[in-house]
Amino acid sequence: MKKPVHNPREVAEIVAVQALGFIAGAPERLGLFLAESGLGPETLRTAAKDPQFLRSVLDFIMRDDATVKAFASASQLHPTNIAAARQVLVDPDWERDVP
Numbered sequence: 001m002k003k004p005v006h007n008p009r010e011v012a013e014i015v016a017v018q019a020l021g022f023i024a025g026a027p028e029r030l031g032l033f034l035a036e037s038g039l040g041p042e043t044l045r046t047a048a049k050d051p052q053f054l055r056s057v058l059d060f061i062m063r064d065d066a067t068v069k070a071f072a073s074a075s076q077l078h079p080t081n082i083a084a085a086r087q088v089l090v091d092p093d094w095e096r097d098v099p
Contacts, residue, residue: 012088015077016054019061020044022071029067033060051089058086 023033024044034040037056039047047053061071062083072079 008088012085013051013054015075015082015085016057016089017048018075019057019071019082020048020054022074023057023060033057036060055086055089058082058089062086 022029024030030041037047037053037060061067068079068082071077072082075082
C-alpha cells in the first residue's frame with residue numbers, strides 16, 4: 001500500500017503529471033499542447049521534471065472549461081483542486097492542502 005502524500009508541492013506535481021497524461025491521451029489535444037509549448041514528443045519526459053513546465057501543463061488544462069471538466073472527471077478531482085494545484089506550482093509558499 002502506498003503512503004499518502006501530504007506535501008502540497010508533491011501533490012500539485014502529481015496532479016500536473018496526471019494532467020500531462022490526460023493531454024497525451026488525446027492526439028488532437030497533445031498536438032495543440034506541443035505546438036503551443038514548442039516541445040517535441042521526445043522532450044516531454046525531460047520537461048516534466050521542470051516545475052515551470054508542470055505549471056504550464058495545468059495552465060493549458062485550466063484555460064478551457066470543457067478541458068478542465070474533462071480532466072476533473074478523468075482524474076476524479078474537483079476543478080477547484082486542479083486550480084489549487086496550479087497555485088501551489090505558481091507560489092511555493094501556498095499553504096492550502098490540495099487534493
